[in-house]
Amino acid sequence: MTTDPLALEAQVCFALSAASRGLVALYRPLLDPLGLTHPQYLVMLALWDGDAADAPATVTHLADRLHLDAGTLSPLLKRLESHGLVRRERAVADARVVTVALTAEGRALRERARDVPPAIVAATGLSLDELEHVHRAASLVVDAARRGGALAG
Incomplete structure (x- = not known):
């Protein structure tokens, strides 16, 4: 790493931002056939988790779970509702x-989405160990941002 603290390549924010854009781009062709954008996919993942635990979801x-404000989440839920995947x-x-509940169609979509995680692993070319390492490191950054008050949840 360069010794210049203002070098672009030295910035954690730059690496995370570029990685995020790249990873979301890998998801796009996998989510398009499901009719989901990446943010909508994240909402569905949270709802599928809650559904499996039989836990009712509130906005x-x-x-909080998605580290979003309600103003950002509401349009996502409205769009999912217009597609018949959730009911508010x-x-x-x-x-x-x-409250937000999955519809039968929203529950059924979970089966079709099962192919997404292994396809992402394949698309990255990284091993599961490498991806788990990235996940742990990114989770540390999320926790730090939450503790610093920059994220909800």
Whole structure:
């Protein structure tokens, strides 16, 4: 690594930003046949996790889990709802709370999405060990950003 602290190549933010764009680009051709964008895929992953645990999702819980604000998440949910994958409802006990549930079509999409993770592994050309290392390192950065108040959740 260069000794110049302002060199572009020395910036962690640059490496993470470029890696993120590149990885999302690898996902695009895999998600297009599912009718999902990458952000929508992340929402569906969170909902599938909750569905498997039989845990009801609220917009607030999803926003925290995905490190998004409700204003960013709401259009994603609206789009997923327009595609028939989720259903949003206001809670009877508290109209401020919006719950999000998978539809039958949203649950069925999970089976079609099973091919995405192994295809991403193949597309990166990295080993599972290498990808797990990247995941652990990126998770440390996410945790640091959360502790610093830069991320929700």
